[in-house]
Amino acid sequence: MLEGKYQDFYNKIEKSIPVENIFTDKLHTLAYGTDASFYRLIPKIVIKTDNADEVHKIVSLANEMNLSVTFRAAGTSLSGQAISDSILIVTSRKFSNFKIAEDKSHISLQPALTGAQTNNLLAPFGKKIGPDPASINAAMIGGIAANNASGMCCGIADNSYKTLKSMKLIFVDGTRLDTGNEESKKAFRKSHGEFLKELKAISDETKADKELANLIEKKYKIKNTCGYSINSLIDFSDEFEILQHLIIGSEGTLAFIEEITYYTVEDLKDKASALIYFKDVKEACNAVTKLKLARDSKKITVDAVELMDRAGLASIENDPAMPDFIKNFDKNVTALLIETRAINDEKLDTQIKELESLLEEFEVVRDIYFTKDVEQYSLYWKIRKGLFPAVGAVRENGTTVIIEDVAYPIEDLADATLELQALFKKHNYSEALIFGHALEGNFHFVFTQDFSIESEVKRYDEFMQDVVNSVAVKYQGSLKAEHGTGRNMASFIEVEWGKTAYFMMKRIKELFDPKGLLNPGVIINDDAQAHIKNLKAMPQSNEIIDKCIECGFCEPTCPSNDLTLTPRQRIVINRHMSQLEREGKDEELKEYQELYQYDGIETCATCSLCSSACPVKIDTGSLTKYLRAEQNSTKANTVANFVANNFSTTLTGMKIGLHGANLMHKIVGTASMESITDTIREWTKGKSAKWSTSMPKAISINTRFEQKSSDKKVVYFPSCINRTMGRSSVSQEEKELFDVTVEILQKAGYEIIFPEDLGNLCCGMPFSSKGFNEAADSKSSQLEDALLNASDFGSYPVLCDTSPCTKKMIESFSHKELDIYEPIEFALEFLTKELEFNPIEEPITIHTTCSSRKMGLEEKFKKLAQLCSTKVIIPADVQCCGFAGDRGFNFPELNKSALRNLKTQIKDAKYAFSTSKTCEIGLSDESGLDYNSIFYLINKVTKPKNL
Known part of the structure; x- marks a missing residue:
């Protein structure tokens, strides 16, 4: 229950924000209050915002009521900067408009687009x-900018x-500013x-203080996100340039x-690793x-250098994709x-x-070899990006x-x-490993x-004190190179920067946020x-999920x-429920x-x-x-069995139902049918099925037809x-998929x-998806x-016309001599011949x-x-149809x-295709196109060879 000011805030803000986007219950505040760091704060209120006007209303009201707010994008931040014990403002995935300049030199982005989505938009233009953070597939633009996240290739340039x-x-007082608009700047x-x-x-003052200015210049020659971007104080004279560059990394x-x-950058396609x-x-x-000095003097071109120490190599040496010789390296190989x-390509050589x-x-202990093979060097980079989570996978349960x-x-x-390696030994962190963006002197240690x-x-704590003294004091380095200060290094900014610089940072914070309401503690x-x-517990829950490190890579x-929860959030909640069960907190x-x-x-x-x-x-x-299976009663399992x-009788019942629905549609028309079924769904609180014009008709197939004998x-x-x-009743196709498939196979001489x-x-999927494992x-x-x-025990290939069913068969069958194909692979393997x-x-x-x-058929389908x-x-932002x-x-929904x-x-x-009937129903509903099996198109565009 909310109390005091928070209840008053809720009462006022619900008049401006859709109530379904405001969360105060235990489940959602815990779910949305978790980021990728090892800290946790539970917000009083979580608000998902779809646009800037909503954020403006929330911030203005919070400022008026002296309530603190924290902004959160994807929550992939690692230093505790996306959590709050007050009001958490989450940018929903609808907050994602963009505009690409006509000459493609720049792109304007709302905060909820991920880095990967942005690059997909720019890819057709070579930009x-x-x-390029390792989390680019999940991290959103708002967080990338707010943390000055960099990555493997962008360096500091x-x-x-x-x-x-x-x-x-x-701004905290509700003022809005567009630094690219002269009228907005004039008003500001x-x-x-x-x-x-x-x-x-x-x-x-900063420029006049030569000692401070020299310190800033020196420290930003390497990556640095510890504290505010005070290099803006010496890099620019225009107040708006200073202002907006201070926001980066804030x-x-x-x-x-x-x-x-x-500003966009060139995306060079010719590369070697x-x-x-x-x-x-x-x-x-x-x-x-030597590589760094040669690059800076323009003697060589090198875009990235990533270091992996022996412990890092050990963490991935058992990956089937990695060469066996890595296992034989001694303890020092890096x-x-x-x-x-x-x-x-000529320049690349x-x-x-x-x-x-x-x-x-x-x-070196192996010959140096640069590969241009996309598959090979993509594997190298995938392994490098997976080092951090790979450590999480082998850690003891319950540890962070x-x-x-x-x-x-x-x-x-x-x-x-x-x-740094000596400090690992001193403090008994025997499992620690080092990797990172070595060309920039930037290392991550895990x-x-x-x-x-x-x-x-x-x-x-003792280990971190030693690290701080080594990095910040002895070597004058950065305590946070690219992950942002957060709560993790906030206590040590003065150690790294000294009193004068830290005082400047405090002045900046007070100028922008005089009441200290924006993300306090960060x-x-x-x-x-x-x-x-505020350290986060990682209690054991279920062996299926215990190795999760809550990085959030899964969420996109x-x-x-x-709509509801993400995989990471489901894991967070299940961990908490397991802890409650252990503690006997039944209510x-x-x-x-x-x-x-x-x-x-x-x-x-x-x-999955x-x-x-x-x-x-x-x-x-x-x-x-697993949870559905746990919930299924003995009676439910009996019914499933x-x-x-x-099963044949059940399918007959389904056909009767489909026939009845289509007959009613034919009688009353589309508008009335939608109205009637929507009303019934409302009466039954969603327990009756939704009807749409994409609903299929009932059919029966005939397997008894004349065939020619063939080898x-x-x-x-x-x-x-x-x-x-x-x-469906609105389909433009004249034949059913079964008949089309038979026609293709006979055309190919089968x-x-x-x-x-x-x-x-049946393959068993309708049962397994609901947790009825025995029936499945x-x-x-x-x-x-x-x-x-x-198939005469695997003598002939087996074709299934539905991809999900094929996958279930491949996973479930014990006889591996069966060669089972879904439409994509069957077409490429057999029909093309x-x-x-x-x-x-x-x-x-x-x-x-x-x-x-999941069967690796994405490129083959293309x-x-x-x-x-x-x-x-191929739509870039559509994966599972839901x-x-x-x-x-x-x-x-x-x-x-x-x-x-x-x-x-x-x-x-003009036409749309897939490889699963139920997916095609949903795709048709939401697209306005008539989705059908790819076999329809194959049948249309093919004829037998050598006629």
């Missing part, structure tokens, strides 16, 4: 944004500070003249970024120093991942030779994985790194910690113990990420369970795409299936969905074999036996189902589509939310 053009800002001068005068005075403590305009193994860390660091990019020549003097982020002057890199034990907290914090307060892939546990049912269980699509984005492959969809044992044989298993559901007792066969296993086993017999493809010129769009993605059409449109088997009928960006991204497409 990208400068910042192309980070947010250096590539900033202009900003739209909201009029309303905030004293503010600008004081800002100019701070800048002039972590939401000075103003809210409602829009940022970046080498993973080079040096005898020890000192040799590797000396090589880095790797450098080096990348060079060029404007063309020259750059490679220059790098090889420069590195000749250093002792910590990543610290420092930078050293390049001339001290080798000595400083050896000293270790694990149990914050539930007081002595362990003390050990961490950057400016005089509590010497702040770094060891989740179809419910803008509170029950409250969480009731709140979790819809947000956590009902609206999870169980697509989260596991594909997770560096440690945590599958939250499997957790949901009955259905499984009488080429294929077993065709039409899924139960495609044996039951046909075209004799078709159907498994016996086809009407009763029974159906899967029955189908496997039937396919073994039909027998059929001539003549692509159409009309634009098409394709949807790769989540099952196909290749197949390009055989069929000269113009293929229909989730039959879940889209009962929870259509999940499908709608998952496909919220679909229509705008495929507006030029």
Whole structure:
């Protein structure tokens, strides 16, 4: 329950913000109050904002009522800067408009676009944004700018500070400023003249203090996000340039970024990478120093140098993609991942030779080899990006994985790194590893910690004190190179910068935020113990999720990420519920369970795409299936088993239902049908199925037809969905998928074999997705036996016309001699050999189902589509459709939310295709196009070869 000012605030703000976007309950405040750091604060109120006007209203009211606010984008920040015990303002994924300049020289972005989305927008023009953090797929633009996040290749030349053009800002008093608009700046001068005068005075004083100015200049020659970007005080004279560059890296403590305009940078496509193994860390660091000096003097072109120490290599040496020889390295071997990019291949070859020549003097344990192979160097970078989470995957349950982020002057890199390794030994962090952006002197070091034990907290504190003295005092480096100060290093800013610089930072904070309402405790914090307060517990819950480090990389892939909860949030809640259960807090546990049912269980699509984005492959969809199975009563399991044992009868019932619905639609018309079914859903509180014009008609298939005998044989298993559901009433297609598939196979010269007792066969997915594991296993086993017999124990390939069913079969079957194909791979493997493809010129769009993605078929589907059409449109921001088997009928809001960006991204497409009937229903509903199986298009564009 809210009390006092917070209740008053809620009463007022709910008049301006949709109430469904305001959260005060235990479940949502905990879920949204968790970021990727090892700190936790639970907000009183969480508000998801869809636009800048909403943020303006919230901030203005909070300022009026003296309540603090914190801004949060993706919550991938690692230093505790995205959490609050007051009001947390979250930028929803709708807050994502953009505009690309006509000459593509700059791009204006709202805060909720991810870095990856932004680069996808710019890719067709050979451009990208400068910042490239490892979290770029998940991190949002608002957070990237607010933290001055950099990454592996941008260094200090192309980070947010250096590539900033202009900003739209909201200040704590509600004032709005567009630094790219002269009228806005003129109005700001009029309303905030004293503010600008004081800002100019701070800048002039800093420039006049030669010792301070020299310190700033020196410290920003390396990466530095510790404290405010006070380099702006000496880099610029214009007050608005100073102001907006101070916002970069300010972590939401000075103003809210409602829009940022970046200068774009060239995205060179010709590149090569080498993973080079040096005898020890000192040799590797000396090589880095030489590379850095040669690059700065323009003697070589090198875009990135990433260091991985022996412990880092050990953490990934068992990855099947890594070469076996790594396991045989001694304890000192250290790797450098080096990348060079060029404007063309000829220039790239020259750059490679220059790098090889420069590195000749250093002792390596394997020959130096630069690869241009995209697949190979992409693997190198994927491994490097996964080092931090990989440590989390092997840590003891209940411990927290910590990543610290420092930078050293390049001339001290080798000595400083050896000293850091010595500190690991001194404080018994035997599992610690070092990796990072060595070319910029920027290293991350990772270790694990149990914050539930007081002595362990003390050990961490003593270790950090030594690190601070080594990095900031002895080597005059940066305590935070790119992860932002947050709560983690706020206590140590004065140690790094000295009293004068820290005083300037305090003046800046007071000027922008005189009441201290914006993200208090972050950057400016005089509590010497702040770094060891509000530490986050990581209690054990379920072995499916216990290795999660709450990094948030999974969130962009989740179809419910803008509707209810994300995979990370589901894990956070389950951990807390497990802790409540251990503590015997039954009433509170029950409250969480009731709140979790819809947000956590009902609206999870169980697509498991989260596991594909997770560096440690945590599958939250499997957790949901586990929880559903736990909830299923004995009676429910009995019913499921009955259905499984009488499957043909069940399908007949489904057909009767579909026939009745379509007959009623034919009688009353579309508008009345929608009105009637919507009313029924309202009466039943969503328990009745949603009807739409994409609802399929009932069908029956006929497997008894005349065939020619052929040496080429294929077993065709039409899924139960495609044996039951046909075209919709508005479909322009004339044939059912079964008939189309038969026509293609016969055109390709195949004799078709159907498994016996086809009407009763099912892969088991409809049961497993609901947690009815016994029924699922029974159906899967029955189908496997039937396919073994039909294929003469694997002598003939098996084709299933639905991708999700194919994946379920491959995973469940024990007889690996069965060669099972879904439509994409079957077409590429077999049909392309027998059929001539003549692509159409009309634009098409394709949807790769989540099952196909997990089977690694995304690029293959694109290749197949390009055989069929000269113009293929693939929406960048659409992954799982959220229909989730039959879940889209009962929870259509999940499908709608998952496909919220679909229509705008495929507006030029004339035809649409996928490989799953239920997905196609949901896609058709939300796009306005008639989605069908890709087999329809293949049948249209092909003819037999050698006629």
